[in-house]
Amino acid sequence: MNLLHQIFVEPFLFMGEAPDLLLQVLWEGFVSGILYALIALGFVLIFKASGVFNFAQGIMVVFAALTLVGFYAMGVPAILSLALAIGVMFLLAVTVERVVLRPLVNQPDIILFMATFGITYFLIGFGELIFGGEPKQMITSQLMLPEGRTNLEIAGGFVTIQHIDIAAAAIAVVMIATLGIFFSKTRIGRALRAVADSHKAALSVGISLNQIWVTVWFAAGIVALVTGIMWGARSDVSFALQIIAFKALPVLILGGFTSIPGAIVGGLIIGFGEKIAEFYWGPLVGGGIESWFAYIIALIFLVFRPQGLFGEKIIERI
Amino acid sequence: MIYREAGQFKSNYAADMAVFPLRQDRIGIFVIILLAYSMAYFGSTFMLQAVLIPFLIFALAAIGLNMLVGYTGLLSLGTGAFMGVGAYACYKLMTIFPGVNVIVWIFVSGFFAAGIGVIFGLPSLRIKGFYLAVATLAAQFFLQWTFNRVPWLYNYNVSGAIEAPRRTLFDVHIVGAAATPQARYIVVLTIVILLTWIASNIVHGRIGRQWMAIRDMDIAAELMGIRPFKAKLMAFAVSSYYCGVAGAMMVFLWYGGAEYNVFNIEQSFLILFMVIIGGLGSLIGSFFGAALIFMLPIAMGAFLPAIFAPLGIRVGAETIEHLRFMILGAMIIFFLIVEPHGLARLWQIVKQKLRVWPFPY
Amino acid sequence: MSLRLYGIGALAASVFAASAAVTAAQAQDGIYVPLLSYRTGAFAGSGIPIADGMHDYLTMLNERDGGIGGVPLIIEECETGYDTTRGVECYESVRGNNPVVMNPYSTGITLQLIPRAAVDEIPVLSMAYGLSAAADGTTFPWVFNPPVTYWDGASVFIKHVANVEGGFENLAGKTIGLLHLDAPYGREPIPVLNALAEEHGFEVKLYPVPAQDMQNQSSVWLNIRRDRPDWIYLQGWGAMNPTAVREAVRTNFPVDRLVGVWWAGGDEDARAGGAQAAGYKSLNFHGVGADYPFMDDIITYVHERGLSRFPRDRVGDNLYNRGIYNSMLIAEAIRTAQEVTGNAMVDGADVRLGLEAMNITEERIVEMGMEGFMAPLAISCENHSGHNEVYVAQWDGDAWTQGTDWMSPLTEFVRPLIEEAAQSYAAADAGWPERTEACP
């Protein structure tokens, strides 16, 4: 009885008692959700266009951020570092297409999936070899991103909002809109959608798969760079960040592997869900449930809706 | 000509269905087992403790995962956690019932892993492929959290780690700090041979055929009366059993103690690499994969300084580590490109070449 | 087809051959000191300065004095990545070369080596980390954790709180939070804090941070905001520390009431909080900065000869100095062992005797050029830690400063707990070997 009270009554009472904390929790959930969604977006882009479940997306986030900071540490001006980092992501896309995707074309999905593990390990080693393993600070101010925070006085308390978080949300929105326009309006975007529907059909109307692959990996690289800057500004840039990339996987399950709106909604659900659960219910089991909460949500969700939030019901044919 | 089956006739079906129908294979396996046991006397302590024991344990875990991924086609990323279940179960059993021989508990602990494996395998009835892989991550993170957060599991030790208490078999120390690598090696080798033999029997029999049928064409399998429900859960159970036993052996016959983070996601990935590089759906491949993935870093630690030192380049420990990551990554890609079917396929090709040697065809 | 076959075959064969070759690593003349370090992985940020500090001090001894007692030191690093498995592999690979002492540099690896130390007769020196209970030399004859244990650290923290609050009697009714890594290392201070809480009537709140979420602590800090603890003790490591300092600033938590254990005292840890992190505190047991006589030798003999990989301008960083302190302990142990046994070439068993007889007096400190860098230190046969003095360092926004005087831990309170824990550790492992020879 007491337990039921603790589970079903007290957290809600507490939400009412301290609305400032509730708002803060929601804001934190929102910001994490946006960042999860950004990582998931990179996954979705690549999965849509090439059917590759790109495990390396998380590492690409760290690698991109590390490249940016690394160039800056070598004395390159911030803006030029950014340009160089974008260039490196393009090189990465070309290399991955040449060295990994092209020789493995027509292999089963699991082989391509494993190949992205290979990319992951390679990038970890390569990144640390070039830029060193110690954590680095993101060059937030040099990139003219806002710093500092605002304390909003609400209901007898305050809500702290980091300016960088606002910027992250804004940039995420802009980026998603840009990608949307890119997909629907440009020639290459149309080709991309065609490839997503059917590789063979796209090939037969003269779309170059290689070009498409470079494009999506590059796009995913840009998404990774932006995500890396945002995460890096919240903590340090180091390979310890890669673990956060795993959080994008339950997001994908909720949203479906091929849906961009799904990635965003899934990201927000996971972001809100885990912050609220950790803050209000976590103490009941000693806290730390954030490390698995998202996966359990995804697991339960899968049992009832295997195709994800936005996926279409699969009709199996034989 | 070295390796030929001509002249070996089978007069009944049982002989034709034997796991090693060829005489050369039977002799070969006998020699290998003999050599393996003799390593206990010839191998150095380092060879046994840091190379052979872990190799065998990883091979067993890889066999377990291979039954799930390679034979049944269910991708799992939770191997590390299932190994952990075996290890913690074994620890609890050993400390609650100190009178029972530890070997018994190593085998029994696998059943706990099997039970947990079945629970986390339930979603496999509705979901497949990458979705399932992500679902097994739930097992990985949740179980790891449990190992860390439930102090009962580690007997409220201040250290939070499980420590191998001293245990003997026939009055020889096999578990705990007093056990020699030789004794532990022989125990590990025997368990691995036994379980490999059983695994081979399972995959060659009805259950193995059902798994492969589910893997190759699940709908057709179901339309032929194979219940996917039973077959998939059986695969999860058997696979987790093997992983659990491997986990228990890892802690009690190799490390001598472990923290919760030994069973982390890296461990799961490593074993998955072994399975893929070794060859999906091949038991012998699991051994090859374990050997390559586990020994590669050890080899490179010895290799790289030797290569770079004459060039006047001082290679620090961390550079080796970075290169190790890079080379491991590059090797995975390399192997997938040249031989997506893994080392096991290469082994077959070699056998084929030997069969017709010295002729090219 | 066949080309590819031969290629892969050759590759595979060379891998197997090379792994066999590792066994044949031959020993050179000298005292072999392996250093388990981690310059990679999630904790590399803390691992690199420590590894360099350890390496540079021992190298300096080789360059300046030709080793210790005329015998050169063979220094070999083995990369663990702060991973227990890799650490055990490292142990196995160096064990054949007769190391005189092991520095696991990870609580997880230490725990693995503790039962083996007695069997393999290699002492384990876990400087201010590892198992607190190992300070009981009668139960753990082969394990050493000078100069202090985590339990001592927690008691000094409480002592510091009492000093600031105006006496132990003012602790009643206070809330003290423990923000810790959710791992055995992080949980180490809990028993002592709980015992002290009972004694002095304050409340302990736990804020575990899972290893995965080290850099994502917003939920934990929301909990801290809710509970409003008066003080927070930070038992964190690696990327967890800078994130914690940054979050403290963000949550408007007074940083001078956030006290880190010595492992949360990296320069980078505090710098992450920006200007507002000035005032952040951390326990420490050695001096900071480069303003010591011995440091000149390190610059002269190591840095100027191009033997160090550590950036010259960062010499004096807290964790670099920590590495030096650790190497100083190794060197002193070897030197004492040479004195005790009368042999220049010493082995693991000798160095254990050296550690048990170690007594670094003020005179010796001056001799080493370390005045002001360290407090005197003595280890005995029963007491493998010494429970020596520590002080609270404070970040001034740019560098660490000595915030308080040296303080001794609440030894009379902690010591019984340690002996009790040591007993229960040995009891849990029936057949735990007794100490082979009684303490003098």
Place this chain on the structure above:
Amino acid sequence: MSVNPTSAEIAEKAATKTVSETVEPQGARAFEPPAQEPAPPRLFEEVLLAVDNVSLRFGGVTALAEVSFDIRKGEIRAIIGPNGAGKTSMLNCINGFYHPSEGKITFRGEARRKMRPYEAASGGIARTFQNVALFKGMSTLDNIMAGRSLKMKANLFWQMLRFGPAMREEVEHRRVVEDIIDFLQIQAIRKTPVGKLPYGLQKRVELGRALAMEPDLLLLDEPMAGMNLEEKEDMSRFILDVNNHFGTTIALIEHDMGVVMDLSDRVVVLDYGRKIADGTPHEVKRDQKVIDAYLGVPH
């Protein structure tokens, strides 16, 4: 090679053995080449399976609309119709892969709406597939052995040891499988992974796998699609032999009208998910609606 007697002998033996186990076909027909002038229609009375007003919808698409027909014990029943008529969907409903939105299916007197495919299989319904659905990673032998799954009972313990009951059972079923292999004349590819076989042989292995289940009702989905004349003749012979020797009831989908007319006892015609004709090949051939459907007369 492990068995030496000629395949013909084995086929004979297999036939006699299995026929004695199953019920004699009601309309027994003597050996005769199939392609001769209309023999007097065989008569079948006992209804094995009845499809009653079955409809199947996917979202807004209607795949089957109120289809009713029956399959009688011992007969060869053909389901024909233009592309997209719902033939495969019909088979899928019969063996439980799809669940009809409305209507019911009665098999051996037992009516049902929902059934799992493996329940249909254990009830005695086997099938082959339009696009070969073999287990590509397994050998021919293993594929057919997999068809014996339902009949194998040895528990996990004996399987682990591959000894005692498990081994006896393996040998026993291997014998049956070898009989089927001989019957289908695929001895030479016994140990070849089926993924490497040519299409025609794959179809044959698939038939073997279905036969291994010793079904009461065998559903064949375009067994001769993509085959040349010779292969078609072989396959027709196998189908007739199965029907004759084992007394297995067969429902088949086929596009080659000649084959359908020659093989089948009765034909049901579907078009756009509706039944438009049902009767002997002779009757159906003359049905105006069928002719319209095939020639594409506007509705």
